[in-house]
Amino acid sequence: MHRRVSKDTRLCISLSGRPSDLGTRFHNFLYAELGLDFVYKASTTTDLAAAVAGIRALGIRGCGVSMPFKEAVIPLVDELTASAAAIDSVNTVVNTDGHLVAHNTDYLAVVNLLADHGVRPAGPAVVLGSGGMAKACVAALRDEGFEDLTVVARNAETGPALARAYGARWTEGATGLRPALLVNATPVGMAGGAGAQELPAPRDVVAAAGAVLEVVAVPQETPLVRLAREVGAEVITGAEVAAVQAAEQFALYTGVRPTGDQVRRAGEFSRAG
Numbered sequence: 001m002h003r004r005v006s007k008d009t010r011l012c013i014s015l016s017g018r019p020s021d022l023g024t025r026f027h028n029f030l031y032a033e034l035g036l037d038f039v040y041k042a043s044t045t046t047d048l049a050a051a052v053a054g055i056r057a058l059g060i061r062g063c064g065v066s067m068p069f070k071e072a073v074i075p076l077v078d079e080l081t082a083s084a085a086a087i088d089s090v091n092t093v094v095n096t097d098g099h100l101v102a103h104n105t106d107y108l109a110v111v112n113l114l115a116d117h118g119v120r121p122a123g124p125a126v127v128l129g130s131g132g133m134a135k136a137c138v139a140a141l142r143d144e145g146f147e148d149l150t151v152v153a154r155n156a157e158t159g160p161a162l163a164r165a166y167g168a169r170w171t172e173g174a175t176g177l178r179p180a181l182l183v184n185a186t187p188v189g190m191a192g193g194a195g196a197q198e199l200p201a202p203r204d205v206v207a208a209a210g211a212v213l214e215v216v217a218v219p220q221e222t223p224l225v226r227l228a229r230e231v232g233a234e235v236i237t238g239a240e241v242a243a244v245q246a247a248e249q250f251a252l253y254t255g256v257r258p259t260g261d262q263v264r265r266a267g268e269f270s271r272a273g
Contacts, residue, residue, distance in 0.1 A: 010038045012253050016066035019044050020218045025270040026246050052076040056098050062253035063093040070132025077102045087139045089132035092249045105248035106136035113236050119211045121145040123180025128200045130158040133215050134185035142166045174201040182209040189222035199223050207231045217242040243267035
């Protein structure tokens, strides 16, 4: 998959607290597949404002935005699209001649994957977390008809605020809940983190769920995903979420929409590394 890089090659990056090779492999696979003169590089930063200034100044075409930057990046861009403004969360920045436009493709990924897996609003839904990804999940669930919705978050400011915004309940902990759908929108289970080997909710709460949506993409088999499979729940993995939202990012950066088969193969390639 070696490709020639020249002065005309367009650069896209990602900014994440814990960068991985998933996006790098996904995007570069599709650039090669489609013969596009782009290259993608995963990054992190301790100075978000300077990093965004660099995107603008260096003509970096696009930037994927992950935890913990999804909300902090908002005052640094020039324009929010409806997808980002509606939930005050950004996961994609597109640079056109120095004008930075923010999008959120996480929302669309959640909506599409719920439909693909046949997960319907047939009972209580619980979302763990209150950050940018949790906002996308709660908004998607509410718009898809999940009326019995609970936000579980230890943060006594962002948790209640998110719940109020979507007519949901808020609680600090998940003990005693029995969700039909459980969504993990926290970093618990993420490789390299303090909670990499932990469950984001008590075991009995996970076991009660008929469907589980995990947003942690690395590793693909998190403790939550493993337990959900053991108890026979319908599972949507973080790797699936990452692939669907990345395909939307890819189209925004390049103007080219990959086919479903290309997205599938790019996802498989990204996870094989």
